[in-house]
Amino acid sequence: MKNIKNLGRNSWAEVLKRPTNTYEDIEQTVASIFKEIQIKGDVAVSKYGSLFDGVNLNSFEVTPEEIAEAIAQVPNELKEAISLAKSNIERFHEAQKTGKIEVETTKGVFCWKEKRAIQKIGLYIPGGSAPLFSTVLMLAVPAKIAGSSQITLCSPPNKSGKINPAIVYAASLCGVTKILKIGGIQAIAAMTFGTETVDKVYKIFGPGNQFVTVAKQFATKFGVAIDMPAGPSELLVFADDTANASFVASDLLSQAEHGSDSQVILVSTSEKMIDAVSKEIDTQIKLLPRYETAQKAIANSRLILVETDEIALDLINDYAPEHFIICAENENFFIDGIENAGSVFIGNYTPESAGDYASGTNHTLPTNGFAKNYEGVNLDSFLKSMTFQKITPKGIQNIGKAIEIMAEAEGLQAHKNAVTLRLKELQKRTK
């Protein structure tokens, strides 16, 4: 851990620099796999599955029998936990529905805005050591509420050709329409172009390693939208003397166990708190099964002492953390002032893991400073708004002249003419 005191503003950028990767090399690989899958479809998907996941599959779709088997394998206790989480996620995302917005901007000019679902959604769920069935909930639940009609989920199979049962269970519970045993770059490419088995989708969501990240970015070249660019996960805690050092340490460690490139930052106005948290981390970290991963992330972490809440807030907005925990007496100052963060956790009894699983907020959030310009996944991520306008004869008479003048000034005569013809017709009628 790096202990930093009263940092000058011009060192913020350097000290808060995130561990970054360059992806130049990967892009070549991604480009060639995309090309092959675009041309050869399932055959190429199968080839890369065999190469990267070490299992040769002829059919990728999880069958109804396999779904039944997975459902049977998930312990009841876990099913109940998932059910509670799902219900909270549903409640919070249902509440995000917005109605039609309608305005008569000028007498006779009616404009309105309505939202429609993005119909074909692709979800990517990584396999590997942590089977992220919670991410299935976070993506499929709002997709379903939005009204997307086709929800495709890809996840890499293990060596026996199976997807983790909890992932399959969550997918089937949340209304995913097709579950596919496809991982990595080949999954993103298959959803981008469509193959014999895989439907082409309009928008791809979900986390993944650096290969998946580059593949998603690459997919946008072919007109597919993505949820957001991804980077390693991160947490920033602001804690003053009212915080509980042991809780804060546990939160920092829960972020650190995600990966050795996770970033963990504590900002405090209290030197005592920093020392206490630091000691707690040393104690708690030893008990973790993912000790080595956490250790590496903690080595890169920062404990930053600042003089005032105001400086703290400026620094936090400059950093734009994915997760931001506020344990402070003056919590409203931070709630009102935070401009750039993915999700905010307030008070001593609001651990980040609550939002990761079950409070109801979404855990797919902007990392890497992207909280400055991107929002986390929410109901609107699965919708697009469309505008409508209907103008009465009186209405076009009210705004027609302005349109003619502006079109003329932009040198667009045909735009002007579309209005002129209508105004003339109305003039004729009133004569």
Next chain:
Amino acid sequence: MKNIKNLGRNSWAEVLKRPTNTYEDIEQTVASIFKEIQIKGDVAVSKYGSLFDGVNLNSFEVTPEEIAEAIAQVPNELKEAISLAKSNIERFHEAQKTGKIEVETTKGVFCWKEKRAIQKIGLYIPGGSAPLFSTVLMLAVPAKIAGSSQITLCSPPNKSGKINPAIVYAASLCGVTKILKIGGIQAIAAMTFGTETVDKVYKIFGPGNQFVTVAKQFATKFGVAIDMPAGPSELLVFADDTANASFVASDLLSQAEHGSDSQVILVSTSEKMIDAVSKEIDTQIKLLPRYETAQKAIANSRLILVETDEIALDLINDYAPEHFIICAENENFFIDGIENAGSVFIGNYTPESAGDYASGTNHTLPTNGFAKNYEGVNLDSFLKSMTFQKITPKGIQNIGKAIEIMAEAEGLQAHKNAVTLRLKELQKRTK
């Protein structure tokens, strides 16, 4: 014009294919200009301005004197027209403000969502034959309403080193904070990295030629968000026998004059209407100053006869037009059924040019079929939503067990521990 009757469903894709460009070559140029501007800043911006815009500038910022001069140059009549348009755009975008959404998902678990402005916005406005001051209104007005604090506008200067006065006037009227005489790839690169003169921005909006389009897409690699991918403009009109052929023809031509690659489509259930529109186009096109451009676009256009409204709607949703005009007796059928369109214009007195300039809706819309997965620019394009959660001791007791079980099942012990510590502390207290 291609006259097409009762097209089989499996020919839709082929017949509705858009004129597309490949950008492979351009990307090399873009990459090298980006690199140079990242390293050399203003010096490189100046070099490429001299190369591409044919004018060598030492300072790029439009001065207060130049703004005053531009304001004096804009005729009063145009100022009044702009004022009416601005007021309608303001009204429609103001109405799009959304309040805090708050839900107690489980007793003691409070989740809410609030929106915050994206603080640093970059606008690109093309120069050339059509000075798109209307686009300044469409982008700067909602940015201002959203609360963005820094709005940078780049537009290429002419050979005398000036930006079109109407663009400068609109920018100053709408609260743009810095107007810069920079065009093309170098403008996008400068706003991506920041230079001595140009502030780094978080999100770039605005139309442009193929170089600008590729540059914007390229900018996303460096963490800058963009409004949407761009393609040539397009219009689809559905007209039955209640339409006015002369009005329809004028709308199709107003789209056709944008560029020779614009796409213009008429879908109708009436052969009589198709013939009448076709004749009207032939008459009206001869009177247009941009005749040659329109002629080329019209040559690529399609007049499609279908048997029923239902088939028409399916075909339109499949095409996903940027602009969609409905002139039909059964207009509600199309309003309710349209899933994929940028903006919709309803009835005989609602020309597309109304939305381009003054009705109040935004004219920055998804082209190239992107209406399937992207929305047009609206107030939310300048905002990002953030989620908050605050959990009471009772609340964490209500959902803590579920979090522990799920974290354990995902193999994330530290996530579990953050909850366990808190539950234990509460247990101690109640004893």
